[in-house]
């Protein structure tokens with residue numbers, strides 16, 4: 001599974017224009033929901049906040065898996081929309097960028113790396129981080145906590161190490 | 166999805182094994198399946214290759230999501246599989262490296278063998294299959310939304326773009342093959358195959374609904390019934406093993422008539438509405454097998470009285486929608502939840518015409534022990550359990566179901 005953490009709200013809005021951007025949100029309901037940086041509740045929260053702050057958010061689509069083209073093809077954008085806020089990991093966002101080349105695409109998360117999950121204990125463990133998050137190798141977080149409340153004691157007994165080719 | 170390519174040759178794999186190893190193949194049904202390395206069919210292929218080369222495969226285990234430590238542990242401890250895992254000395258992992266690390270720690274007393282290199286995340290595309298868009302930095306590749314295709318990656322990173330090739334292993338041991346006739350045609354099959362598997366191996370299509378290759382047969386839909394010379398009753402192809410010199414008929418007027426009636430009864434059991442049902446269009450989770458059978462049999466309407474009672478649709482799960490009105494009680498979801506997810510969260514409730522599938526102790530999905538792994542969605546041959554695709558709009562950001570088109 002892929003682990004992503006939300007960007008600061010101000011970082012997201014710094015890429016949005018209240019006057020000209022007519023926005024739809026495309027969200028993913030898999031890894032990013034488990035991470036806590038996406039999913040239906042997070043999408044509603046972000047949409048309401050943006051609307052409240054005066055951004056022109058038209059609607060949103062929650063897809064089961066956004067990194068797979070067949071699912072992305074179910075999105076029907078309104079003709080006036082010109083901006084897509086992607087509530088998906090880097091992989092989902094690449095898929096959106098490739099398939100909607102004429103739209104402004106705004107990202108909302110940072111990809112940390114790959115995780116191992118334990119749904120009985122409700123814990124995620126970082127197993128294969130991207131370089132800039134290497135220090136988080138082996139770190140554990142509660143399921144859906146969006147990278148907050150790092151656990152102090154190991155819960156998932158899997159030995160992880162940095163990979164090279 | 167996570168992108169992984171095979172990084173060992175078939176020879177290298179054999180070098181890691183001993184002839185006296187008791188081997189279990191362990192695979193995941195998520196990303197790695199779409200990378201062409203995991204999934205049930207590849208386990209069968211590798212099993213046949215290794216068997217032909219004299220290795221002892223004692224079992225195959227498919228896991229809905231192999232990087233879930235809790236699921237992997239549940240598989241290891243499940244009553245049906247405990248003995249197999251205790252006996253095993255080697256586990257070949259057809260999973261990504263994330264799933265491999267999980268398996269390595271769950272089976273820390275065994276030789277756990279990895280066959281892939283995981284190189285980042287990417288997309289599943291319609292025209293190029295899996296592509297890598299966000300590589301790990303150690304690959305030396307830049308992030309690229311257009312993505313790198315498998316042949317390109319294999320060349321750049323010295324990996325293999327495809328799964329093991331059947332031709333690399335010895336020929337099938339012909340001693341194990343038997344001869345039989347299917348629809349008056351001479352065929353061969355392997356000992357232990359069911360009639361359904363023998364038909365598939367000989368390119369003969371037998372209609373089926375409750376059968377799925379990676380699940381235990383249950384023989385409840387009766388669509389695959391066929392005639393076997395010497396048997397008084399019709400036999401279910403999906404659950405009857407082949408025998409030497411068996412003479413089988415899978416298709417004649419009588420069988421086709423019976424199948425048509427069964428399909429009409431399935432359609433009459435509830436009000437199906439194919440025009441607005443999301444399973445009417447092919448998607449990653451497959452298309453509606455009931456609808457394709459209805460088309461194959463040219464059924465325009467059912468002659469039986471349709472049950473118009475509307476049962477409530479359960480949309481409580483964040484990832485799936487359960488519409489009991491479209492359930493044909495084939496039990497594939499129940500078996501998938503037990504065997505692939507190892508969750509045992511689904512079962513049949515009620516009796517007779519009221520029989521239907523329920524989560525937990527007849528609860529809503531979000532009140533059950535569902536781990537949202539989608540194994541049941543992938544197994545369901547109708548529009549009864551589908552992935553949830555929602556559209557949000559309005560002042561309160563109201564959620565509506567989206568129908569695929």
Ligand code: SF4
Pocket residue numbers: 436437438439440442443444445453454455456491547548549
């Ligand atoms: S489940 Fe299949 S047969 Fe039933 S309405 Fe949906 S597409 Fe039609």
Ligand code: SF4
Pocket residue numbers: 501502506508509510511524534535536537538539540541542
């Ligand atoms: S009911 Fe939940 S746990 Fe069981 S197969 Fe379906 S999604 Fe997986």
Ligand code: SF4
Pocket residue numbers: 491492493494495496497498499522544545546547549550
């Ligand atoms: S929900 Fe789908 S898989 Fe489960 S019994 Fe009904 S038709 Fe079969």
Ligand code: FES
Pocket residue numbers: 372373374375376383384385386387388389390401402403404
């Ligand atoms: S497929 Fe054999 S009885 Fe259903």
